[in-house]
Amino acid sequence: MLSVLLPGGPQASTSHVRSCPVVACSGRVPFQVGSGLLPYQRAGSRTKLSTSVLKESGSRTSRGTAPDTDEAPEVSIRRFPPAGVAEQPCGPMRFQIPAEAADKPHNILEEIIWWKNTEVREMKERLPLQRVNMMMKVAPPSRDFIGALRAAYQRTGRPGLIAEIKKASPSRGVLKENFDPVQIARAYEEGGAACLSVLTDNRYFKGSYENISLIRKADNSLPIIAKEFVIEAYQLFRARAAGADAVLLIAAVLPNTDLAYLLKAAAKIGLQCLVEVHSIAEMERVLRLDLSNAMLGINNRNLETFKVDLENNRRIMSSTAGHEAQARGILVAGESGIFTPEHLSFVQDTGCQAVLVGESLVKEEDPAAATRALLS
Numbered sequence: 001m002l003s004v005l006l007p008g009g010p011q012a013s014t015s016h017v018r019s020c021p022v023v024a025c026s027g028r029v030p031f032q033v034g035s036g037l038l039p040y041q042r043a044g045s046r047t048k049l050s051t052s053v054l055k056e057s058g059s060r061t062s063r064g065t066a067p068d069t070d071e072a073p074e075v076s077i078r079r080f081p082p083a084g085v086a087e088q089p090c091g092p093m094r095f096q097i098p099a100e101a102a103d104k105p106h107n108i109l110e111e112i113i114w115w116k117n118t119e120v121r122e123m124k125e126r127l128p129l130q131r132v133n134m135m136m137k138v139a140p141p142s143r144d145f146i147g148a149l150r151a152a153y154q155r156t157g158r159p160g161l162i163a164e165i166k167k168a169s170p171s172r173g174v175l176k177e178n179f180d181p182v183q184i185a186r187a188y189e190e191g192g193a194a195c196l197s198v199l200t201d202n203r204y205f206k207g208s209y210e211n212i213s214l215i216r217k218a219d220n221s222l223p224i225i226a227k228e229f230v231i232e233a234y235q236l237f238r239a240r241a242a243g244a245d246a247v248l249l250i251a252a253v254l255p256n257t258d259l260a261y262l263l264k265a266a267a268k269i270g271l272q273c274l275v276e277v278h279s280i281a282e283m284e285r286v287l288r289l290d291l292s293n294a295m296l297g298i299n300n301r302n303l304e305t306f307k308v309d310l311e312n313n314r315r316i317m318s319s320t321a322g323h324e325a326q327a328r329g330i331l332v333a334g335e336s337g338i339f340t341p342e343h344l345s346f347v348q349d350t351g352c353q354a355v356l357v358g359e360s361l362v363k364e365e366d367p368a369a370a371t372r373a374l375l376s
């Protein structure tokens with residue numbers, strides 16, 4: 001039996017320690033581990049963080065800013081499975097803990113993040129930070145991602161377009177069979193995009209950091225955001241080493257303490273950030289951060305159902321938080337489900353000066369023409 005400490009949070013069991021049978025390990029020797037502090041014990045601190053942020057929420061209200069919702073949730077996805085990560089390295093061995101029904105992820109984002117724990121650990125084994133650091137020293141210099149979007153808006157009167165490069169997505173499966181990231185990037189540039197979004201997640205989007213390196217080697221002039229599910233700073237360094245100019249940080253995944261740290265770490269290595277929200281509550285929460293090196297994104301895709309609702313964009317932008325973002329001059333992008341110039345205009349009319357578009361461009365035979373048509 002392997003005793004594991006449970007992380008806290010609303011989904012966790014009320015008991016603090018639960019025993020799980022070890023069913024498989026890559027080492028040969030059956031093994032016993034007493035209860036102790038395992039890597040995911042850190043997740044237990046989430047509950048405490050949550051409380052402090054809710055307090056901040058109260059003080060904000062007392063300063064006179066009425067919240068649009070009752071309370072701002074800390075994070076809506078659970079960073080780890082309730083019974084701990086499915087695999088634990090332990091010296092030369094690995095333990096697998098069987099998932100119970102209650103340990104199944106609630107939505108796709110949660111599933112992706114649970115897998116990301118394992119993936120990042122393996123990435124670090126393959127490419128230790130020391131080597132990433134050396135790669136960063138010779139990486140092509142970073143460019144002004146946010147500036148390029150603002151400039152496109154000023155120049156054209158249409159939202160600055162972040163055109164996305166992804167071979168597949170969890171909701172649509174494979175979008176493009178003969179996928180050539182460099183060719184697609186060139187087509188987007190020709191079609192008038194201001195920036196590129198390049199998926200780096202391999203399992204769910206069939207992406208890679210190498211795709212960013214390839215595009216930069218091909219001398220594409222558009223600034224690039226690494227579309228990664230960031231859970232720790234290593235991924236920021238990896239993105240910069242590949243030549244990325246910006247990274248995505250998802251508010252549903254990261255509490256403000258982590259966001260603040262990652263925003264600082266990103267700024268130190270010359271990366272800008274796109275902080276993504278799904279709700280008014282998340283928008284309110286991230287507005288408490290120093291966003292001088294960041295822009296915001298509103299993802300209009302519902303994570304449970306995959307349905308896209310552009311009305312969500314309007315609701316968030318017309319909330320108190322949405323108005324605050326605009327008054328502070330923070331650039332906001334509308335994301336997901338934008339297929340037509342009418343959709344683009346709708347999102348623009350809510351107050352967004354940038355958009356992030358993937359599927360409707362990437363799956364076209366002629367992505368340059370599709371880009372031009374969308375911006376027309």
Ligand SMILES: O=P(O)(O)OC[C@@H](O)[C@@H](O)c1c[nH]c2ccccc12
Pocket residue numbers: 164227228248276299335336337338356357358359360
């Ligand atoms: O393909 P669409 O519907 O145009 O959506 C693009 C983009 O918004 C979407 O891919 C996205 C938004 N946020 C993300 C976070 C991770 C991965 C992907 C995304």
